[in-house]
Amino acid sequence: MISQDSCVFYNDHVVFKEFNGVVLQEEEGIKIAQSLGRKKAALLGNHGILTTGRSVESCVFWFMAMEKSCKAQLLADAAGQTVKIGEEVAKATHKVIGTELAGWFSGKPLFDVVEKETAGQYKL
Numbered sequence: 001m002i003s004q005d006s007c008v009f010y011n012d013h014v015v016f017k018e019f020n021g022v023v024l025q026e027e028e029g030i031k032i033a034q035s036l037g038r039k040k041a042a043l044l045g046n047h048g049i050l051t052t053g054r055s056v057e058s059c060v061f062w063f064m065a066m067e068k069s070c071k072a073q074l075l076a077d078a079a080g081q082t083v084k085i086g087e088e089v090a091k092a093t094h095k096v097i098g099t100e101l102a103g104w105f106s107g108k109p110l111f112d113v114v115e116k117e118t119a120g121q122y123k124l
Contacts, residue, residue, distance in 0.1 A: 001085040002076055006069040007093035008062070008103075012040050019046035040103075041066045057111055058103030065106075 001007050016035045023029055032050070036042045040062050042050045049066045053059035076082045085093070096102070114122060 001090040002082050003069065003072055003085075004093060004097070005065055006072070007085060007090045008065050008098045009041055009069065010090040010094040010098065012094065012098055013042060013066070014039050015043045015045065017045040019044070040098075043070075053103055054100050055104045055107070057107030058100055059107075060110060061103050061107030 001010055014035050014037070016032055018031065020028060023032070032042065032044070036050070036052065040052055044050055049063065049070065051059050051062035051066055053062055073082075
């Protein structure tokens with residue numbers, strides 16, 4: 001944890017290292033789902049990221065936040081030694097901004113913009 005945004009995923013993500021190519025078999029999807037459990041995000045080794053949520057809004061926001069956090073981590077690591085956020089602060093921050101409601105609340109404005117720009121002519 002190196003930023004407030006990354007604290008959204010404090011103890012709430014997994015790393016799935018087993019890459020077997022494009023997921024074409026149901027078994028592979030089951031393995032990923034089992035690895036993910038009730039966490040909101042997965043870093044899929046040699047592939048990318050995956051997020052979940054109880055609403056489309058939260059799921060989309062978690063994806064954007066995870067992508068942003070990964071980029072920030074890569075840039076920080078490339079720049080030198082990073083300053084980590086302590087466990088207690090990361091945990092407390094997660095309790096505030098890592099909830100499903102916070103994800104929905106943060107993602108909802110994105111959908112409001114799409115609604116306005118398309119005059120409601122989009123389908124989820």
